Amino acid sequence: MAKAESELGWKDLEIGSIVAEPGSAAQYKTGDWKTQRPVLDESKCNKCGLCYIFCPEGCIKQKADGYYEIDLSYCKGCGICAMECPKDAITMVAEEE
Amino acid sequence: MAKRVGIEVSLAIAEAAKLANVDVVSAYPITPQTHIVEHLAGLVADGELDAAFIPVESEHSAMSACLGASAVGARTFTASAGQGLELMHEVLYVASAMRLPMVMAVANRALSAPINIWGDHSDAMAVRDTGWIQIFAENGQQVVDNVLCSFRIAEDHRVLLPVMIHLDGFHLTHVIEPIYMPEQDEVDKFLPPPQYPLPLHPDKPLTMGAFGPPYIYTEMKKAQEANLTAAKEVILQCWQEFGSIFGRDYSPVEGYHSEQTKVLLLTMGSFSETAMEAIDKMRDDGKDVGLIRLRLWRPFPFAEIRQAVKNAEVLIVLDRAISFGGPGGPVCSEIRSALYNEDTRPKVIGFVGGLGGRDISVSGFEEIITRGIEIARTGSEQEFEMYGVRE
Numbered sequence: 001m002a003k004a005e006s007e008l009g010w011k012d013l014e015i016g017s018i019v020a021e022p023g024s025a026a027q028y029k030t031g032d033w034k035t036q037r038p039v040l041d042e043s044k045c046n047k048c049g050l051c052y053i054f055c056p057e058g059c060i061k062q063k064a065d066g067y068y069e070i071d072l073s074y075c076k077g078c079g080i081c082a083m084e085c086p087k088d089a090i091t092m093v094a095e096e097e
Numbered sequence: 098m099a100k101r102v103g104i105e106v107s108l109a110i111a112e113a114a115k116l117a118n119v120d121v122v123s124a125y126p127i128t129p130q131t132h133i134v135e136h137l138a139g140l141v142a143d144g145e146l147d148a149a150f151i152p153v154e155s156e157h158s159a160m161s162a163c164l165g166a167s168a169v170g171a172r173t174f175t176a177s178a179g180q181g182l183e184l185m186h187e188v189l190y191v192a193s194a195m196r197l198p199m200v201m202a203v204a205n206r207a208l209s210a211p212i213n214i215w216g217d218h219s220d221a222m223a224v225r226d227t228g229w230i231q232i233f234a235e236n237g238q239q240v241v242d243n244v245l246c247s248f249r250i251a252e253d254h255r256v257l258l259p260v261m262i263h264l265d266g267f268h269l270t271h272v273i274e275p276i277y278m279p280e281q282d283e284v285d286k287f288l289p290p291p292q293y294p295l296p297l298h299p300d301k302p303l304t305m306g307a308f309g310p311p312y313i314y315t316e317m318k319k320a321q322e323a324n325l326t327a328a329k330e331v332i333l334q335c336w337q338e339f340g341s342i343f344g345r346d347y348s349p350v351e352g353y354h355s356e357q358t359k360v361l362l363l364t365m366g367s368f369s370e371t372a373m374e375a376i377d378k379m380r381d382d383g384k385d386v387g388l389i390r391l392r393l394w395r396p397f398p399f400a401e402i403r404q405a406v407k408n409a410e411v412l413i414v415l416d417r418a419i420s421f422g423g424p425g426g427p428v429c430s431e432i433r434s435a436l437y438n439e440d441t442r443p444k445v446i447g448f449v450g451g452l453g454g455r456d457i458s459v460s461g462f463e464e465i466i467t468r469g470i471e472i473a474r475t476g477s478e479q480e481f482e483m484y485g486v487r488e
Binding site: 005006008009010011012013014015016017018019020022032 | 194195196197257294295301302303304305306307309312313316317319320323
């Protein structure tokens with residue numbers, strides 16, 4: 001798909017909005033409804049991985065350096081990671097900020 | 098050369114579907130549509146029509162089965178009426194939004210309560226916004242011709258939309274009319290086999306009717322709206338070609354003594370034929386009256402309507418349905434809206450009548466026209482009047 005789905009104009013759509021590409025659900029981003037996003041401060045993080053374990057969406061993963069990154073394309077902004085973090089390394093920031 | 102035969106209109110519709118060589122029929126019987134699908138079931142059972150007849154437990158299932166049939170590229174036909182059409186309602190939107198070309202004959206019937214099996218346009222108006230192309234027929238010949246045209250229009254790759262043909266329950270479905278039934282070879286030439294561009298097939302998987310979140314739903318609806326509006330050109334071309342081959346011409350808006358006429362009546366469906374009689378009688382008495390028959394309901398023929406009534410001073414619109422608590426009948430309301438921004442326009446007077454199978458006779462149409470002229474002069478305390486209602 002050349003354009004992202006959210007950028008398609010009405011003239012770009014297939015007949016009856018048919019999805020002609022099998023398996024294209026993998027391209028579907030579900031993180032656009034959050035009102036707050038988690039921001040991780042690596043200077044406070046001790047790499048315990050509790051955020052990774054508790055994230056209900058599976059969108060936190062460990063990087064090569066041992067710290068964690070959050071995939072905001074799928075994050076719903078629930079705030080569980082920030083609540084569970086024993087080091088208060090994750091803060092929730094309003095999306096409009 | 099086509100033979101003219103005396104045949105019940107319902108049976109003629111089934112025979113027209115057979116001439117169109119339909120692949121799948123799925124339907125549930127309901128008065129006054131029953132004879133159409135009963136005859137089709139007979140044609141399939143007797144081996145005269147090589148098609149799958151899918152009997153179902155409800156109209157909701159009938160329309161759903163039609164979706165599936167059309168999605169694999171089968172030429173699909175169904176018929177319904179009244180409560181049955183209403184039970185199909187949510188699936189009708191899916192058929193048009195998924196751009197599935199199928200044809201449905203609707204034997205127009207009043208809606209309950211009270212239970213009433215007779216004709217009016219309540220069912221048609223309830224499905225007005227479902228995104229289907231909608232054609233109203235005045236007699237059996239028009240229904241037969243439009244079954245053939247509708248497949249051609251629906252399957253055109255510029256259109257790919259379902260088509261409803263409305264015909265008045267009993268007044269048309271149950272009468273025997275002399276009808277020219279086209280020959281099979283003529284129909285085969287006019288209506289080549291369907292070629293749906295993106296059919297469901299295991300070799301090429303695709304998803305129909307997928308999720309449409311807020312960021313794309315508006316674009317989907319705009320595409321649907323643009324598609325239905327643009328279908329008018331294809332409908333006009335199809336009717337023109339049909340006329341040149343079969344000798345019977347159709348247009349979205351047809352006039353009868355309507356050029357330069359000051360007072361016009363507008364009707365839809367079989368009542369137009371009685372109304373023509375009334376126009377003849379009044380013109381014989383020296384009255385300057387004419388008739389407009391609205392044949393294409395969706396896409397709405399704005400340009401043709403404006404052109405047809407531009408010289409009139411009074412336009413009287415008869416609706417056979419009522420929008421409760423609203424401006425009267427849906428047809429009158431839309432005509433009034435289509436004319437509102439015109440520099441010169443007739444006064445639009447609305448009547449509702451012919452509900453639940455009640456006839457309007459020739460003298461009845463004379464009364465409606467006479468009363469309409471009076472309202473145009475004096476005004477009325479009501480938004481619209483119900484013709485023939487007893488106090």
